[in-house]
Amino acid sequence: LLMCFPDMLFILFAVYVLDGYTKTDGAWILTLLKSQYAVKSVQDCAEKCNTERLFTCRSFMYIEKDQDCITVAANSKIEPVLRRMSTALYERKDYLLECVIGIGTDYRGTKSKTKSGILCQRWEGTYPHKPNITPKTHPKADLESNYCRNPDGDKGGPWCYTMDEGKRWEHCDVQDLECMYCSGESYRGKVSTTESGLTCQRWDSQKPHNHGYIPSVLPEKYLEENYCRNPDGEPKPWCFTESPAKRWEFCSIPRCTTPPPTVVPQLDCFTGDGSLYRGTVAVTESGKTCQTWSSQSPQKHSRTPDNYPCKGLDENFCRNPDNERRPWCYTTDPQTRWEYCTCYFSKSNAVFSDDPVIAPIEDCYEGNGSSYRGVTSETISGKKCQFWTSMQPHSHRKTPMDFPNADLRRNLCRNPDGDRAPWCYTTDPSVRWEYCRIERCATRVISVPALKPITPPTAVPQPISTDAPVKGLYRGPTSTTITGVTCQAWSAKTPHTPTFTPASHPDKGLDLNKCRNPDNDGNGPWCYTTDPSKKWDYCQIPDCDGQKCGQPAVKPRRCFGRIVGGCVSKPHSWPWQISLRTRYDIFYHIFIKILSSMSVIESHILSTRPSAYRVLLGIHTEAAVEPSKQVRDLEKIVLGPRGTDIALLKLDRPALINDKVLPACLPEKDYIVPSGTECYVTGWGETQGTGGEGTLKETGFPVIENKVCNRPAYLNNRVKDHEMCAGNIEGGTDSCQGDSGGPLVCFSQSTFVLQGVTSWGLGCANAMKPGVYARVSKFVDWIEKEIKARNN
Structure with a gap:
């Protein structure tokens, strides 16, 4: 078979070569002990590391645009990791482990003290002990420096000769893989059964139990397979179980006997x-x-x-x-x-x-963004930012204490070190950092024609967009870099020898010297430059205009204030918000979902008589004096499935879509919003005397996993699978009376998605009593079915 399909052999070989490495994009190790090679692929670079003879190669850096390969003796456990654009760091997995499997003959960590705390002697040394096991006698045992090893298969595990003249050798304090430090937050073992013997449910499965701990969205939690983990601060690792009768349970994992990390x-x-x-x-x-x-x-x-x-x-x-x-x-x-x-x-x-409450400023940046103080916390590829105070998953030195004037608050995008634009470390262990999805103020293009119908996203190449589904699809005319330097023609050989040419990549649109993205760089189109001192740089390409669901023309403040406590919204920044009123002007402030002719609301606020209501759209104040106001009567009220708190309203005629009236997007069917996701609610409801009455207000707070929300001290198992919780556990921020039926939207990939609608709560903004919302993803089939039936 492989003789008939030689490409298959190459693919299998490439996967095999890289399988022993962990990749981190945007990372660089600065060290003196290194070798540099010119290679044709990342697989060639891995081979250089595997066959390195000058030193033990623990990792290598690969720069695809330059096809440069740098092998190094260090890894992230030995030397600090730095930020570097368009560089990928590949670290050998066996040199990263600081625990043993079995008796540890393959242990390649950096422990260098014995169980009693004695420093290890170097393996090539002869003082204070003359060893009979040396790098020469055991060349495959990696007897480097004074690191603990098990070259002779000792059943007690890794050991070393010691620096104590009275003790020739001793076993080291390397722990078994299946133990945990502290409360098991860093446990990465493979136990997959609970204390009572139940098999764990896979983290990437929603059966038999729905949950918000989604591996792809929470990569920093290492939610692999069905292994026990502790993603939410419990006393020890746990898992959801495969038993429908038992939602979750703790796992039996012993604590490590050696001291925890300091x-x-x-x-x-x-x-x-x-x-x-x-x-x-x-x-x-x-x-x-x-x-x-x-x-x-x-x-x-x-x-x-x-x-x-x-x-x-x-x-x-x-x-x-x-x-x-x-x-x-x-x-x-x-x-x-x-x-x-x-x-x-x-x-x-x-x-x-x-x-602190963040000042309502424009969410764009001037210059290089060093003064940016906006609220964006998502990278250009849609990854969530890591908190600046956190060292997980990426250890770094950009902390609020070291950069006191950089406003390194929460996980908000900032530019503490004078880079070309705001950036952040990401929560994805495989991507160290990225620039953020923020536009320059001078180049922002926000022009949305009135009454333009919504067009669904398309997968065809866009004329001027870095937000196309595949970032390599840009085919626009821009031919200068972000700093204004003219691009070098893709077919030219000077001043730089290109890796990507029209001949090597004929399907990438490498015409003349136009900005393109032949390697699908997450930061967008780029080009080789005509500046001999800078080989390549990114281009400044504005996003395509146009109205899409969940993308308001006026960017919301996204403030971290509160409805109870107050943060007044920018006019028309939440254009899916509408006001449902009785004929006697009793207000129910809800929101638009399907603007063509139907809206989604909570059913508990409704009678079943459509003629009793009217709907106001495109307003910012309760007085509804805005010229953009649209008024519609109701033709039909469709109550949700029995036992649920949701309903559909059919308008007597379609709403007019413009920059003041725009729908939020429906979520993916059965999608569970990950725990900790920052979402936003809006409303004209009760503010309990905190100001802002009569104008639309907003607040942002995190989603709380139902597992936590149903704890006895919180909502005590009142929250159902078709509902979700959101709020601050300490209280102080919430929706309130008069906000029923209002939207809970979550921001992702530059789009606001409707994930919940305000349903119920125990009071307003009370501690340990977060708000409860209908989980819209559980009703997607029902919504689509009813809309189709009512429109026929």
Whole structure:
């Protein structure tokens, strides 16, 4: 078969060569011990690393546009990893593991101390002990430096000769793969059964249990196969089970016996989420005294020093053991279960708090974006940004403490180091960083003709778009780089010898010197330049104009304020919002979903008489004095399936689509919004005297997985599979009375998708009582069926 299809042999060989490597885009290791080669492919570069003779090759960097290959002796465990555009770092997996499988004959980690803490002697050394196992006697055992190894198959595992004259050798403190440190947040073993023996459900499956822990959206959680993991701050790893009667259960995984990884504590005050704070603040933001963590009175809880051994739960000091937004504690007030603590860090006249209300500014950047203070937290390829205070999945030095004037807040896109545009580290372990999906203010093009009908996205090449489904489809006329340098012709040989030419890539549209994207670079079209000192650069290509669902002409503020507490929206920035009113002007403020003739709302606010209502579209104020106002009567009300809180409204005639009236997008059928996703609600509802009455208000808060929302202290199993939770656990931010039927939209790939509609809650903005929304993805079939039936 392979003789008949030789290309298949090459594909199998390429997969085999790269299978032993972990790839990270946008990463670079700066080290002196390296070799550089000119190669034709990444597979050739891997072969250079595998056959390197000058040193032990732990990783290599490959630059596709230049076809450069750099093999290095270091990896991310030995040297810091830096940002570098269009470079991919490939690290050998066997040199990254710091645990053993079996007796550890293949262990290639960097542990260099014995179980009793003695430093290891170098394998080629002769003092204080003359070894009989050396790099020369065991050339395949990788006896490098003074790292622990098991060259002779010792049943006790890796060992080394020691620097203690009285102890010739000793086993090392390398742990077995199947143990966990702390609460198992970093556990990467393969246990896949629960404490009671139930088989774990695969994380990428939604059967038998729907959930929001989606591997493709939460790559930093390493939700592989059906292995036990701890993605949400539980005391230990767990999994959903394959038993319909048991949604989830903890797994039995022993704690490692060696000391856990050390942390550098923050003693004076905390920054970011405060997970490293080890100071002595013991009072909440309202002045309540904190309860001792080891006590169960007056608050009973599971956040104990035994369950969270690495979180510094000493006495009653404020801590953040479970991935909350900032340090908190249980209180000694029986009426207040817990509260956040308040602490500020000041340096160079800069003050950081975890989540201040962000000023309503235009979400575009000037110059190189160093002054950008917008709210975008998504990269150009749609990846979620990593928090600047987090070292997972990417360790880095761009922290709020080191860059106090860069406003490195939350996971918002910023430019702390003077790069060409705002960027962020990503939550994808395979992509270290990317530029963000933000336009330059001077080049933004927002022109949406009125009454233009919606056209669905198309897969054909777009004339001027970096947002086409495949970024290599751009065929526009631009021929200058982002800095204004003229592009070199793709067929030219000077001043740079190109890797991509019309002959080598005939289907990539490499005409003349036009900007193109022959390698599907995630940052968009580029070209070789006519500047001899810069081989290539990106081009500045504006997005295509046009009205699409979920893409308003006026960009929303996306503020992290609150409806109860107040953040007034920019006029017409949420154009799917409508107002349902009775003939006596009793208001029900809902939203548009299917603007041609039907809308989706919550059914509990409705009677079944269409003639009792009218619908107002294109308004920003309750007074509805805007010239853009459209008024429609109702022809039909269609209640949702029995036991659900959703309904469809059929308008008496279609709405006119323009920049003031535009639908949000329907979600994919049965899609579960991942836990922690930032979503937004809007409404004219009750503000409880906090201001902004009479104008549309907005707030953003995270989705809360139903597993968490149904805990006894929260909503106690009241939330059903066809519903979803969203809000801040501490309260203070919520939809409220009068917001029923309103939209919960989540932002992804430059589009707002309707994921929920406001249904119910226990009060407004109460702590531990998040809002509950109808999960629209569970009703997609029903919506499409009813619309088709009513329109026939």
